[in-house]
Amino acid sequence: MGAAPADTLYLPVGSPVHRLPPQCKIAAVCCFVVLVVATPREAFPAFAAYALLLACVAAAGRVRPGHVLKRMLIEVPFVAFAVLLPFVAEGPRTDMLGLSVEGLWGAWNILAKGTLGVAASVLLASTTQLRSLLRGLERLRLPPLLVQIASFMLRYADVLAGELHRMRLARLSRGFDARGPRHWGVLAKTAGALFIRCYERGERVHLAMLSRGWTGTMPRSEEEAATRAEWATAACLPLLALLVCLGGWTL
Amino acid sequence: MTDPPPDREISLEVSGLAYAYPDGHQALFGVDLTVERGSRVALLGPNGAGKTTLVHHLNGLLAPGAGTVSVAGLPVTGEHLKEVRRRVGLVFQDPDDQLFMPTVREDVAFGPSCAGLRGEELASRVAKALRQVGMEAHADRAPHHLSFGQRRRVAVATVLASHPEILVLDEPSSNLDPAARSELAAILRTLRVPDADGRARRPTVLMVTHDLPYALELCPRSVVLSGGVIVADGGTQDLLGDAELMRAHRLELPFGFDPRSVTAPAG
Amino acid sequence: MTDPPPDREISLEVSGLAYAYPDGHQALFGVDLTVERGSRVALLGPNGAGKTTLVHHLNGLLAPGAGTVSVAGLPVTGEHLKEVRRRVGLVFQDPDDQLFMPTVREDVAFGPSCAGLRGEELASRVAKALRQVGMEAHADRAPHHLSFGQRRRVAVATVLASHPEILVLDEPSSNLDPAARSELAAILRTLRVPDADGRARRPTVLMVTHDLPYALELCPRSVVLSGGVIVADGGTQDLLGDAELMRAHRLELPFGFDPRSVTAPAG
């Protein structure tokens, strides 16, 4: 539990980026993305500069390019959407292929900004452990109730996975294998039962926590606030991005 | 039962307890039970009798549908819940319900650290509890990667580490290997917990079990719960010797065992 | 072990089996085991010995890291898996692992209906299995709303309903009340399953247990697994009588029980 989900997202290599306090990283990434979104779409060099900035962060965080690319799968539905844009948008058309100029711009805008945003988030998730991410959000004044719901959600994600796994083994051991539509009924029923099962398992786990004196807040080791130096280090990214953004507007 | 003499402290007091689960199935139909401080009592009964349901009330995990429960003189309701749970340590029947932290060590540390323990003291408490159940070697593994019996042992350790004044165990010996079973018996017999004044005292133990020889070995007194009501209460040896009672409540003695031939070890 | 005489059919054959869990923890270090058709064998061993791990291999739920497993002459791999699972009925150590359908009845019907049974025949098969474990009254309840021991019984029923030629039970008696325990023993002793030619035959039974008297009562032969290897294999009475062996593998005999004083019932 807890540790398992981090396995594929988080890259456990120690690097200066990994060691930065999570709240600094989250703030830096958020500012960076806002700046990217605020950049005019015509400023091509600015986007190249942003990409370069992220590449530097990745290098500093010892995150392999392959890892980032793999995580960027998430973008696929929107790539498809963007590719459609030049065909459906209005306005003047290009000579080649009769694409909409405005559509091309729109597609470029979405893809460039979306890609940079995804890459930035992926870098954040690759260099920050799940639990410390939540702690960072908490430090950034996300309401504690939300943080608690989130941490329980992560815990119960394991309960859920556990229940699914158990149900699957149980089916297998009694000679079931999912082959074709005939068996969707069984699978569907499993889904219906899943909620109750998980809910009740979760309830029991919650009871167990209560019975050991849990009162609503997880016991956690105290840790210090981020130092000025750490904030300054993290601020490099958004500051440089600010320069780029301003450059983009003045070009 | 007659009233206990006034100088005897009462650890657990249940009266007229009835409970129905949310799906409408009623499990308890009016249970009365009094357990004195420092005594060890076995709770016997067939499957589905309501033992687990009763036990969950002792810790305020379920709220009575009717009747009252009090622990060490405190009614198990609202404002006292925190104190009640500090005093009562509950080992669940299913260890998977009990273990939820990412590592065994953190899980065992959960109770004491909720009670405010920190640092060195916490670490030694955890280490001791894990040593008692023979699981030190697995302290940094994930609980759900252990064998069933190992999980059961960790579940027991989580409760031992909290030093509860009242121990409630729901089939603690099931799935334990025979040696672990008798080690647990030894632990329960020799355990001492500091009370409010710092004196080491024997904890109150209420143990649900289907293992009748084990009940005889550990608990001088037994209570039989069947069909949601208490049907017998008395000395374990007497109850086990009453063949008719036993048979009526699905408590046959196991193959090759005669309760009259043995005497329970002292302690 | 010497080779069995050629006229004896072999139900389970495990050779050189080693397995490590994905987290790197090795549980089996080369296990050899042969079980003849129609025999009842107890698998004993301390907690964490690897019993559950071994048992999961017999049904193809885990794939061997090294070595081979074969069931009724079929290697437990890819194409034979379906057939193997039809022949081997596995009762999991944790009933929650076994039960997953919305009602008890559907759960018990799952195995036979996967094997193609329908209608009247299916219904009577299910009813019979539920009657055997005394759970007819609960057929329409949700399995996860039962008590632990009731869930265990349903888990046994799910397997009985499938008429497997080989029964593998992982601590079937834990959390059962004493009467249910001896009823289960009676079921296992008297169970007959039709073979390919329609003749009623005694199923092969491999039972993991920590309850040594129960093993003696049911299984003429026992195998001790400890630390991921087989350390002893022989007559149950002989093994239980070997105090040193027992002690070395955490298998102390329970309080008040002497294996030499009893003889196992025939059957």
Place this chain on the structure above:
Amino acid sequence: MHVPDGFIDAPVSLAAGAVAAAAVAVSLRGARRELGHGRQQAPGADRTAPLAGLVAAFLFAVQMLNFPVAAGTSGHLLGGALAAVLVGPYTGVLCVTVVLLLQAFLFADGGLTALGVNILTMAVVTVVVAYAVFHLLQRVLPRGRASVTGGAFAAALVSVPAAAVAFTGIYALGGTADVPLGRVFAAMTGVHVLIGLGEAAITAATVGAVLAVRPDLVHAAQRLDSPLELRTSPAPDEAAAPRKPVRRLWAAGLLLALVLGGGVSFYASAEPDGLEKVAADNGIDAQEKAHATEGSPLADYAVTGIAGARLSGGLAGVVGVGATLAVGTGAFLAVRRSRAAGRAADERS
């Protein structure tokens, strides 16, 4: 429907963020009240966070049942209606919000700047609309389980297009690509009515299943309470007459089967031979399959949830980057050309 960065311009994104934050703040106040009762509950215990977390985890899992609906758009359960019916509107908003938050931060699903837009459309609008519809129906329909299930169906059906409409509104204010609004509207609502059907069926099936076994868990349903019986000796025959939730569950299961079947066959139609594979990959087995012995839905998120088994590894990422560059080059060329044209026009005049 997770909106990425760059889809909506910065000012509107920020404004949406502010509105979403306000809505979440209101929900935070309401949620404490909402989850504070129930019979199963331990007296006085604070179960808000754990139970909301559980619902969130479940939503997270079902959101991974992704099925493409039309070119480039994939539908998945939004879960707003389910949350609203099961845990009530306030907690519902929180649950969906948390799911979106974690998806954005942990999986880069949905842009960070678009978080406000996403929360507004997928958490606030769906939950509020669903709850309103549900509540209204409960007023007019006769009391009973069927009404609750039916109400849940209708609520879910309406909530999804409502989210699409809300999104179109936001897009009208701050969309970055100049697509005709009418078309966006038509496409969005059209597609989302389809998705809404799926959502409605799954929601109704789940609510029906929960109602049958644990009616107390359905926030919106009244409980059928029978008085406790008291006695002093065991009942003569322990077998109380069992109720029969079988038929309802069966119906619920069938419904769910139809929907999943429908959704999945959409997928499969592109790849008829892959039927079995798809059933296994995208059916309920989705998350369990990859990690036979260990794992979590989170771990498999990108792989099974988003791209299925067909796109593997870095390939898709490369495609994404490649497409970005290609379109960018196209835009760049277009600009150069139009500038050149402009200059030529200037020179001529």
